Amino acid sequence: MGRSMAEGEQTGRGGQGVPGSLAHRVPDLGAMELLLAVARLGSLGGAARELGITQPAASSRVRSMERQLGVALVDRSPRGSRLTDAGVLVTDWARRIVEAAEAFDAGAQALRDRRDSRLRVAASMTIAEYLLPGWLVALRTQLPDTAVSLLAGNSATVAARLLADEADLGFVEGVSVPAGLDSAVIAHDRLVVVTAPGHPWARRRHPLAASELAATPLILREKGSGTRQVLDAALGGLARPLIELSSTTAVKAAAVSGAGPSVLSELAVGEELTNRRLVSVPLADVTLARDLRAVWPTGHRPTGPARHLLSLTRV
Numbered sequence: 001m002g003r004s005m006a007e008g009e010q011t012g013r014g015g016q017g018v019p020g021s022l023a024h025r026v027p028d029l030g031a032m033e034l035l036l037a038v039a040r041l042g043s044l045g046g047a048a049r050e051l052g053i054t055q056p057a058a059s060s061r062v063r064s065m066e067r068q069l070g071v072a073l074v075d076r077s078p079r080g081s082r083l084t085d086a087g088v089l090v091t092d093w094a095r096r097i098v099e100a101a102e103a104f105d106a107g108a109q110a111l112r113d114r115r116d117s118r119l120r121v122a123a124s125m126t127i128a129e130y131l132l133p134g135w136l137v138a139l140r141t142q143l144p145d146t147a148v149s150l151l152a153g154n155s156a157t158v159a160a161r162l163l164a165d166e167a168d169l170g171f172v173e174g175v176s177v178p179a180g181l182d183s184a185v186i187a188h189d190r191l192v193v194v195t196a197p198g199h200p201w202a203r204r205r206h207p208l209a210a211s212e213l214a215a216t217p218l219i220l221r222e223k224g225s226g227t228r229q230v231l232d233a234a235l236g237g238l239a240r241p242l243i244e245l246s247s248t249t250a251v252k253a254a255a256v257s258g259a260g261p262s263v264l265s266e267l268a269v270g271e272e273l274t275n276r277r278l279v280s281v282p283l284a285d286v287t288l289a290r291d292l293r294a295v296w297p298t299g300h301r302p303t304g305p306a307r308h309l310l311s312l313t314r315v
Contacts, residue, residue, distance in 0.1 A: 029101055031065045032094035034058055038074060039091045044081040112304070119148045119305035122167035124174075124226050125248045127292055128152035130267040131187065132171070135312050139305070146305045154246075156224035162297055169306040170295040171313075173226025173265075175233045182301070183293040186313040190266045191230060191288035193281040194273070196258040207284035210235055217242035219254045219262040230290045231263050252278075263288065 027035075030051075037047035048058035059076075066073050073087035083091060119139075123132055128150060136148055151161060158170040159178035170181070177183045193208060195201045201208065214235040219242055221228045227248070232238055242260045245251045248268050255262040256277050272278040294310050296302050302310050 025068070027065045027068055027094075029098065031061050032098050034061055035065065035073065035087070035091055035094055036098060038062070038081050039083055039087075042080045042082065044074065044076065047081075117146060119143075119146050119169070119309065120151070120167045121148060121169055121171070121309070122151045122153065122158040122161040123171040124155045124158055125152055125221070126173055126189070126227065126265040126268055127171040127187075129248060130265070131292070131313075135309060138312050139309050142308055143305055148305075154222060154225040155229065158295065162295060165297075168296075168304075169302050169309060172293050172295055173290060174229040175226075175290065177293065177295065180298055181295040182298050183295045184310070184314070185291045186294045186310075187292040189290050189292055191227060191263050191290065192266050192269065193261060193263050193283050194255055194269055194278040195261040195281060196256060197276060197279050198258055199261060199279075201261055201281045202279040204281065207282040210283065210285040213263075213283065215239050216261065219243045219245065219251050219260050221248065221251055222246050226290070227263065227265065230288060234286050234288055 034047055034051060034053075037050050038044055041047050041050065044058050044062070045055045048055045051058070053061075062074050069090065071086040071090070072084050073090055075082045075084055121132070121136075129152070132150065136150075139146070139148070151157075151167065153161075155172040155174040155178065158167070158172050159181060161167040162170045163180050171186070172178065172183075173189065193201070193213060214237060217239050220231075220238070222244055243251075243254055245254065248264065251262055252264060252268060252272065254260070255264070256272060261281070269278055269280075273280055294302075294313060296306070301307075
């Protein structure tokens with residue numbers, strides 16, 4: 001009982017240490033493929049050419065494999081290379097391992113193909129309506145076989161979809177990154193105060209004070225929307241909404257109709273400001289700027305089509 005079991009487990013034939021990991025004891029796939037090529041072609045040089053390596057590199061790899069296994073595998077002569085008896089046996093084992101690796105690779109490719117066949121995107125309303133269409137057109141030129149589905153909602157909904165694994169990539173507009181998500185800034189935006197031309201604010205000679213805006217009932221998006229979050233944080237609170245609507249388009253239509261003032265993304269009202277269906281009201285004391293972000297579950301950086309889309313959105 002002179003040696004402990006642990007010592008015995010670390011000692012192999014001849015008293016030499018045997019590492020515990022298979023990776024240290026079993027040749028790699030490249031070496032096995034080389035041995036199979038030598039067996040098939042009867043030539044180390046021919047095997048090297050088939051695998052796209054030099055003959056010295058092939059010889060070095062065979063010698064390394066022989067040292068690793070502790071047996072001679074190939075007899076070399078001017079007439080070619082011949083497997084030893086041990087080499088024939090090792091080649092048979094290697095063939096089974098390479099076939100299993102090929103099956104593994106085919107299965108992994110099938111998983112990638114299934115992943116790449118679809119892309120599920122969740123986006124807050126402004127991004128979904130005014131930025132994503134252009135990005136998705138560009139994506140289609142790169143990945144024409146990928147089917148894309150888009151869920152538009154507020155920033156809270158986007159976060160919930162991602163965390164429930166119901167979306168592969170999300171886009172939000174809020175003041176902070178929702179819990180459980182990582183993010184990257186992909187664009188910048190500014191909120192503007194707008195009214196119909198007939199509203200008294202459209203004829204103001206001086207900028208609107210932030211305190212007056214905060215105290216005025218506005219046409220607003222619902223709670224949980226990025227626009228509402230940014231506005232509430234910038235003004236330190238808001239009056240009870242005049243009307244609360246669930247889409248940017250609906251809020252804009254209500255403002256155009258003259259129902260009351262609103263605060264909307266500059267991206268959303270460019271056309272209406274140009275044709276004077278809406279008027280921008282200058283705001284004093286505060287700038288309503290915000291970052292637009294791509295988001296994904298923490299620790300799971302986008303891959304496949306989601307990664308392609310993310311690359312198209314960067315500022």
